[in-house]
Amino acid sequence: MKLKNLKGTKDFFPAEQQIRNKVQRILEETFQRFSFMPLETPIICYYDLLASKYAGGDEILKEVYKLSDQGKRKLGLRYDLTVPFAKVIGMNQNLSMPFKRYEMGKVFRDGPIKTGRLREFTQCDVDVVGIQSMLAEAELMSMAFEVFEKLNLDVYISYNNRKLLFGILSSIGIRNDKINSVILALDKIEKVGFNGVRAELEEKKINSTTIDKFFDILNIDANNILDVLLENFQNSLITEGIEELKELNSFLNVLGLSDKVKLNPFLARGLDIYTGTVYEVFLSDNSIRSSIGGGGRYDKIIGAFLDDEKKYPAVGISFGLDVIYTALTMKDPANRKPIIDLLLIPLETEKNCLAIANNLRKAGIKVDIDMSGRKLNKVLNTANKNNIPYVIIVGENEIISNKVSIKIMATGEVKECEICDLENVLKEIMNSKR
Numbered sequence: 001m002k003l004k005n006l007k008g009t010k011d012f013f014p015a016e017q018q019i020r021n022k023v024q025r026i027l028e029e030t031f032q033r034f035s036f037m038p039l040e041t042p043i044i045c046y047y048d049l050l051a052s053k054y055a056g057g058d059e060i061l062k063e064v065y066k067l068s069d070q071g072k073r074k075l076g077l078r079y080d081l082t083v084p085f086a087k088v089i090g091m092n093q094n095l096s097m098p099f100k101r102y103e104m105g106k107v108f109r110d111g112p113i114k115t116g117r118l119r120e121f122t123q124c125d126v127d128v129v130g131i132q133s134m135l136a137e138a139e140l141m142s143m144a145f146e147v148f149e150k151l152n153l154d155v156y157i158s159y160n161n162r163k164l165l166f167g168i169l170s171s172i173g174i175r176n177d178k179i180n181s182v183i184l185a186l187d188k189i190e191k192v193g194f195n196g197v198r199a200e201l202e203e204k205k206i207n208s209t210t211i212d213k214f215f216d217i218l219n220i221d222a223n224n225i226l227d228v229l230l231e232n233f234q235n236s237l238i239t240e241g242i243e244e245l246k247e248l249n250s251f252l253n254v255l256g257l258s259d260k261v262k263l264n265p266f267l268a269r270g271l272d273i274y275t276g277t278v279y280e281v282f283l284s285d286n287s288i289r290s291s292i293g294g295g296g297r298y299d300k301i302i303g304a305f306l307d308d309e310k311k312y313p314a315v316g317i318s319f320g321l322d323v324i325y326t327a328l329t330m331k332d333p334a335n336r337k338p339i340i341d342l343l344l345i346p347l348e349t350e351k352n353c354l355a356i357a358n359n360l361r362k363a364g365i366k367v368d369i370d371m372s373g374r375k376l377n378k379v380l381n382t383a384n385k386n387n388i389p390y391v392i393i394v395g396e397n398e399i400i401s402n403k404v405s406i407k408i409m410a411t412g413e414v415k416e417c418e419i420c421d422l423e424n425v426l427k428e429i430m431n432s433k434r
Helices: 014-033 047-051 082-091 135-150 162-171 176-186 189-203 208-218 225-232 236-254 301-306 321-331 350-362 376-385 396-401 419-433
Strands: 044-046 066-068 074-077 099-108 120-129 155-161 261-263 277-283 293-297 314-320 342-346 367-369 390-394 403-408 414-418
Touching: 014 099, 014 120, 014 135, 014 321, 044 047, 044 082, 047 074, 047 082, 082 099, 082 120, 082 301, 082 314, 120 135, 120 321, 135 155, 135 236, 135 277, 135 293, 135 314, 155 162, 155 236, 162 176, 162 236, 176 189, 189 208, 225 236, 236 277, 277 314, 314 321, 342 350, 342 376, 350 367, 350 390, 350 419, 376 390, 390 396, 390 419, 396 403, 403 419, 414 419
Parallel strands: 155 261, 342 367, 342 390
Antiparallel strands: 044 074, 066 074, 099 120, 120 314, 155 277, 277 293, 293 314, 390 403, 403 414
């Protein structure tokens, strides 16, 4: 048997996983500071849940991994974390509202592979149910900017309202049977540019006059676009979408985020579940053209699952761990903190090193003991290769004198100290290097 990974999956080695863990820690800390609480849902779902017309829609169903169990029940691997979350709310209607949760977990899509997108990938989702106000969207967008600021990634958020989009398309004469197809093309403006979208619309037999109308709208001054649309299009969906966008803009202005967001009247996000606000996060330098986060409002999915008249206003945002990881490593591949702080190399002093390491670990210092038995120069070379910042060689003389020499690998500098004072000296050196 040839050992290989399934296409679209990969193994993450320690140096890679360390960065991914850092991203998850920053996300989790930020989520909790915004009062979102953790939740975990099953990876395997009933296929009927995933295939519901109120879930992801036809496009996403093409990418669902299907399977069955021994009872011949039709199952599938979840393709996002939103549908399982909607299921949780539907099954637990006694939950106190608003209900705010975050979840980090694997999702699966048998779709195209590209930079930052695999077929097995990790999503980090934040959702709130029970808030109708655009205040919920503003808070999620504010949280997204805080996350990427901590990750040192410069981003902007492109946003829209699906009501506005549907109203515009209807008003300029797009037939109902073509609306979803046209939306999928227009949704790619940030990724493939105007020319790419124009070419795709032409393939869909949209006439050039209608295409020109699309781009005329995109060329309207961002500061006046909502007023211009309101003046030129008489449609109840457009009116409602603009009212919601203006409410959202008022909150974004209070948060000082107006210059970090871009209104794109043709942004839709591919999934059919969205009913109002939609947004996507992009890198400002366009080093990755696809979004690195996104979400929106989905007010109908929970009530539709339950087939009741009750309203369940819901909105969320998803962060793609894998594409964020790719963005970080593209920005600075060498920016990886060492997995450990200190390597102890015993020269027939294994028990002494074990005791030293035990004390240092209790103090929060990450310590490894070389157990390879290799020659000293080879151990030091490996330490260098692994970016281990500090090394101490512990022989009988060090034990007798109760003194060790800390080698700072980056500079070759050596600092001597007593073993009993090693913790304090190491912390002092480590703090000075930060």
